Amino acid sequence: MLFGKAKILRSHGWQYIPDLDAVTLTEEFRGFPILSETKEKDDIERAAKLCPTGAITTAPLTLDMGKCLFCGECQRCAPRNIRFTNEHRLAATRREDLVVKAGDTAPKFDTSVIRPEIARYFGQALQLREVSAGGDCSVEMELNATGNVNFDFGRYGVGFTASPRHADGLVLTGPISQNMAEALDICYNSIAEPKILVVCGSEAISGGLYANSPAVDRSFLDKYHVDLWLPGAPTHPLCFIDGITRLRKKQRK
């Protein structure tokens, strides 16, 4: 019995990633897109037409990461206009910063809009309540993964808690189904102030494929202030970890 467990331990060795910030993902990963304008517009127009969530505009050329599902099909249509890099640090503090323009070389993370109390109250420890409202379970699994043996976000005092009364903020996933809208609202209002609101995954940010579905009710996002937007389909655990970490940092004046 004990011998068996020792064998398992030895086989697995150290699993945690010592420096989460130093990780570079595989070349295949589709993260931040680099856009380039071209005179000839046929390719990009074809890509914009094919895009299932209408994330691309052609004049001027932009790509909205809050709508993008990172399927990579536009890059195949218009390789001269769009190139996805493996940059996974996609977090933004303002919704409009998720719209990438031609010439942008890195995601924008505007620290000036971060409320100072976030660092003051949550810099040491942050407990979050996750609510899935029509999420397809992939973002939820990635959020679970942030606490697993590899990423171990808990080492920085960030974790997920069961009761909203114990939470410092809410992480929303999914396009917000009508049937969940009320429960989501109740949950958010059960969290004591000060609190943060994190919107995780492109489907939560824009509604994604379900943006115009009659079964979806997105009024929640019109009512409350969002502190962090995390695109992705699903959001990579490292994108979540990076975003939350930067949100909690003390800002120099």
Added chain:
Amino acid sequence: MKLYYTTNNRASAVVLQDIPVVEYMELYHDLSERMHDTRYHVAHYFATEIENGLRFFMLVLDDETGEVLITSFIPDYYAEGLASLTAVHPQFHPFEREMHELYGIPFDSHPWLKPLRFSHDRRDRSSTMDSYPFYEIEGKELHEVNVGPIHAGIIEPGAFRFICDGEQVLHLEIALGYQHRGVEGEMVKSDNRLRQTLIAESIAGDTAVGHATAYCELIEKLAGVEVSKSLRLERMIAIELERIAMHLADTGALATDIGFQLYQVACEALRTVTINTTQAWCGNRFGKSLIRPMGSNHPLTEAKIELIRKNITDVRRRYCELREDILEAHTLLARFEQCGLVPKSEMERIGGVGQAARASGLKRDIRHTHPSGYYAEMEHTPIVKSECDVMARLATRLDEVIQSADYVERLLSGYAPSKDIAAPNYEAQLKGEALSFSLVEGWRGEICHVALTNGDGRIVKYKVKDPSLHNWLGLAIAVRSEGISDFPINNKSFNLSYCGHDL
């Protein structure tokens, strides 16, 4: 008169005219008899709007011959109601409930005619999530425990109501629908087939490969295209990788719930290796973007073949060590054995599918009974257990991971990057006035998609069935007479999809 059109999972789409329109009572009597034989079970049953009424379609699977029986009927508009098949064979319950909810069809003597998922286009708008008619038992000794819709962990929402006598669960009722996003409606809103593929991938994010494969096979049947052998093989590798990853996740989740941390962290680590392998293949840890109609954007390269082989061999070795230890861990066995029994007879009655059905001794596996794609070219032996308990549901996972890893290793040994994998095709003309279906064994079980096209070859109706639709009732039965504290391990042993059910 012929009651069914007989086809199989490899044949091309069926012309609507070939599907017989039968008298409902005739069908009712035939099915009442036929379904007593467990080789048959219902794969799909739905209604669609036609001029002046509704046409009902039903797909019944014959596990012995691999045949798919398709039939339809058009009830009289003024008919008072239809005799309920659920009253005779409970496996019909989710389908009849759905049609009742959407179209208000009364199914006479249906024992449980409750809302299924509170879809946005339900007929009775006054019926809402809050007014779900939970079953009640009165008694001084009894109490109710209400859980959800938001659960303690990071999982999807669903409402569970237990009626308990002390610690013992007398009854569990599961009310779903919170995840309803309108998948089937969105599927036919636009003809953009890339969009449809992505919707299929989002039906249940943990089964992205399974549902995308089901969508693509359905489209290929409608387009009359047979994809190359290499593409079939690569799709099979993708779906087996998904199976490995999710079975690893569930092994870990079961260990978590009994506080067995070593197994939990070992499984987390193994799953990370597996899904990172998928990510190195296609750029997404869940295999989204990997499966595309008629082709692939990510044909395997020399380096990727090598990487998958190396990683899966390693995962298999480490999981074998874990498996051996699990099978000897008496504290774990004490919790899992003889807990959450769903006897074979019950599993048959509710029409259980997939891994959970196999744990109850039911040899139901699409890869074996109705193979399509590369599975049609090989012999697959389903892993079946007879114990019917939580441990059996874990044991099927323990064995299926090894089996799937063996498949991946075997298929990739000697496989060279192929030149006959085309780029995806989102434009092909589809057969008009036809019904196309696909059956795929996802890691949970039988996925069934059905589409109807109009004269122009446009998809006008799309129906999705995730295996969870059958199996949720299995979970409710499993916890009956168990201690309420054993609910989590029962839940994890099934690990059913909320969004796949709610659509």
